[in-house]
Amino acid sequence: MIIQRPLYLRKLISRRHNGMIKIVTGVRRCGKSFLLSTLYAGWLREQGVENDHIITINLEDRRNRKLRDPDALLDYIDSKLTDDAVHYIMIDEIQHVSEFEDVLNSYLNMPNADVYVTGSNARFLSKDVITTFRGRGDEIKLYPLSFGEVFPYMDLQKDRALNTYMLFGGLPQVVQKSSEEEKNEYLKGLFTHTYIKDIKERYSIKNIEMLDELLNILASDIGTLTNPTKLTNTFESVKHTKVNRMTLTSYLEYICDSFLVEKASRYDVKGKRYIDSPYKYYFTDCGLRNALLNFRQTEPSHLMENVIYNELRVRGFNVDVGVVPVQLRKEDGSRERKQFEVDFVCNMGSRRYYIQSAYRMPDEEKMKQEEASLRNIDDSFKKIIIVGEDTPVLRNEAGITTIGIYDFLLNENSLDL
Numbered sequence: 001m002i003i004q005r006p007l008y009l010r011k012l013i014s015r016r017h018n019g020m021i022k023i024v025t026g027v028r029r030c031g032k033s034f035l036l037s038t039l040y041a042g043w044l045r046e047q048g049v050e051n052d053h054i055i056t057i058n059l060e061d062r063r064n065r066k067l068r069d070p071d072a073l074l075d076y077i078d079s080k081l082t083d084d085a086v087h088y089i090m091i092d093e094i095q096h097v098s099e100f101e102d103v104l105n106s107y108l109n110m111p112n113a114d115v116y117v118t119g120s121n122a123r124f125l126s127k128d129v130i131t132t133f134r135g136r137g138d139e140i141k142l143y144p145l146s147f148g149e150v151f152p153y154m155d156l157q158k159d160r161a162l163n164t165y166m167l168f169g170g171l172p173q174v175v176q177k178s179s180e181e182e183k184n185e186y187l188k189g190l191f192t193h194t195y196i197k198d199i200k201e202r203y204s205i206k207n208i209e210m211l212d213e214l215l216n217i218l219a220s221d222i223g224t225l226t227n228p229t230k231l232t233n234t235f236e237s238v239k240h241t242k243v244n245r246m247t248l249t250s251y252l253e254y255i256c257d258s259f260l261v262e263k264a265s266r267y268d269v270k271g272k273r274y275i276d277s278p279y280k281y282y283f284t285d286c287g288l289r290n291a292l293l294n295f296r297q298t299e300p301s302h303l304m305e306n307v308i309y310n311e312l313r314v315r316g317f318n319v320d321v322g323v324v325p326v327q328l329r330k331e332d333g334s335r336e337r338k339q340f341e342v343d344f345v346c347n348m349g350s351r352r353y354y355i356q357s358a359y360r361m362p363d364e365e366k367m368k369q370e371e372a373s374l375r376n377i378d379d380s381f382k383k384i385i386i387v388g389e390d391t392p393v394l395r396n397e398a399g400i401t402t403i404g405i406y407d408f409l410l411n412e413n414s415l416d417l
Helices: 006-014 032-046 062-068 070-080 100-105 126-133 147-153 158-168 180-203 208-220 228-237 245-257 286-292 300-314 364-375 405-410
Strands: 021-026 054-058 087-092 113-118 137-142 261-268 273-283 318-329 335-348 351-358 382-387 400-404
Touching (some): 032 087, 032 113, 100 126, 147 158, 147 405, 158 300, 180 208, 208 245, 208 286, 245 261, 261 300, 273 300, 273 318, 300 318, 300 351, 382 405
Parallel strands (some): 087 113, 261 318, 382 400
């Protein structure tokens, strides 16, 4: 089964011949190699590029172990540049090469070379791209398959398909496995033998038990505000374990650097400023989160919120947690300060959306609760409530739009409905 990834293919096409090194990063097994060597290379061939002008090198293949030497790799690529026409150089798992930045930079000013690489999150992260290439690297962050990408290949009704997706996530090899038992075993093994191993090796972590427990806490509390102090207190009160706050803070950074989890900061909508702490953490893939918890805590409201967050990030939005402070007058005439929360404040250039995730709104009281923060925002940006059912798009007198989760996930223009 070949699952198309049109969003990322368009990103690669738009960056073609831009004079920079295109670097595809993302969580392990999310399809970085497939995107380059199959989808993008296939598109190039459709445009008339000859096979000998598409140079693909997989450095994880032991048959290519000699090319892990930087000079050998340089000589090999040079030998393939046979004429002045553009050659597309695609190197998988570039971190296996010492001094790889020198090799790649050697092709920056060559008009017949267009360079693309992937890097494992074990030793090649977003911050490495920034520090290593200093403006000469163009990062494309790849996420696991979105619901919109996998749904056409699922022989299920929308509700069952979404439930399956929220349970097992969107890693390509998981999606293509037929039984739940296979999906379950693959995800558990991947988490233990790949992701944890990567983090342990990169940062020489000694306290694996603390790392495991921290991941368990984050997985149990997706969508919950937290910070290192609160997490430290959780270890001491619930786990009866003393932990070093600075060590815990470092572990949080390692987990986010590995692309397993993303941190959403709090933003004061009225004050137009960021609030230093606490934060919310979301898993890049719900299947990995559920496997970590042995598929015990699968509350659809929390998983839907995580899926919405991931979809917004896939679409290129910067996503924060909104805080709306208001002054309320009490019955005795005194004033009370209260803070309402907006699940997501989404920004992309001049565009902004305020979004609430509401799995169910069964009555007017619940509707008022979900609308409260949105009604207290006095700017003109669009305000949206996403509900976990198939429902027509509705817009009330306050300008708040309600859309169903399926419309949101399956229509790339859903925020403008």
